[in-house]
Amino acid sequence: MKRIFLLLSVVSTLVFTSCNNDDDIIDTDTISEVFEVPNVNFIADGDFTVTIPLEPQIFTSDVVLVYRLSGTDPLGDDIWEQIPTTYFLDEGTLDYFTDFSRNSVSIYLDAEFDPLLRQDFSLNQVFRIVIVPGFFSNSVDVSDYDAVMNALNTSGNGVQVIETR
Template sequence: MKRIILFFAVIGLTTLSSCDGDTGPRGPQGLPGVGDGDTISEVFELQNVNFQLNQNNEYTIFQELNPVIFDSDVILIYRMSGTINAQTPIWQLIPRTLFLNEGELDYDFDFSAVDFTIYAGGTYNLASTPQFIQNQTFRIVIVPGYFSKGNNLDFNDYSAVVKAFNIDETNITVLNKK
C-alpha cells in the first residue's frame, strides 16, 4: 500500500511540475539595488538666506524637503564661506566652528526624511556679526545610504563629493527661488 501511494505521489509531482501556462503580466519596476548606478544623489541650494531668531533665542533656517528622502539616506550641508572668483565658490562642510574676535560661532544642522534645520550659535551675540547670519548660501547634498558602506570619500571636500556622485552643478535645484 505504501508503494502505491509513493508511486502516485511521484507521478503526481512529475505531472504537476511539467505544466506550463501563459506568462503573466510584468510586475512593477522595483527600487534600484545597491551599487547599480541608478541611484542619483540630489543637490539643493539655499541662496542668500537669513537666519531667523526663534522663540528659544536660537538662529535657525528651516526648510522642508521635497521629495522626501529614504530613511537610509543622509544629508551633507555645505556653507559658502567665500569665493575665489565669480565662478568659484568656497564650500565648507558643517558642522563648523569659526573662531572670531567676538568669540566662537558654530554652524550645525539636523534633518529628518521630510525637512532640515540649520543652526547658528555662539559664545557672543550673533547680531553683532550680521555677515555670518544674513545672506548665507548653503548646498544640501542627499547621499544615498548604500554609499557609506566601505567608502573612503572625504566629505569635507565638496569637489570630491560632486565628482563621486557625478553631480551636474548646472542642474542644482534652488529651494528658495522667488
C-alpha cells in the first residue's frame, strides 16, 4: 500500500508541475493610447501654449510622452522628435516643453524672440501624444518613438486623430 501511495504521489506531482498556462496569459493592465493632434498653432493670445484635454482621464500612475512631427526621412516616413527639445536658430533659441495632469497635456513654445517670426515652428504643428502605463515607462527608452511603439506592440498607424479648436 505504501508503494502504491508513493507511486501515486510521484505521478500526481509530475502531472501538476508539468502543466502551465504561460502561453495563455492575456495582458489586461497594459492599456496604452496614441493620438495625433494636427494643426496646432502657438499664438500670442494663448501665451504660446496649447492645452489638449485627456478624455477619459488617465490613471495617476500613467506617463504621457509627447512627440513633434519634425519632418520625413528619405523614404517618406514621419520623423517624430520627443518633447522637450531645444533649437538653436539664427534668431536665438526656441524650446518646446510639456507637462501633463490626469486631465490634460499642455505644450509650450518658448523663444528668445517672437516665435511667430518662425512660423515653421509656431504654426500648423503636428504632435503625437502617447499614454503609457507607469510601470512600463521604466523598461523602455522613451526618447525613441519607434522603441515605444514596438514595445507597446503598435505601429502607430492606427492613431486616433484629435482636431484642435
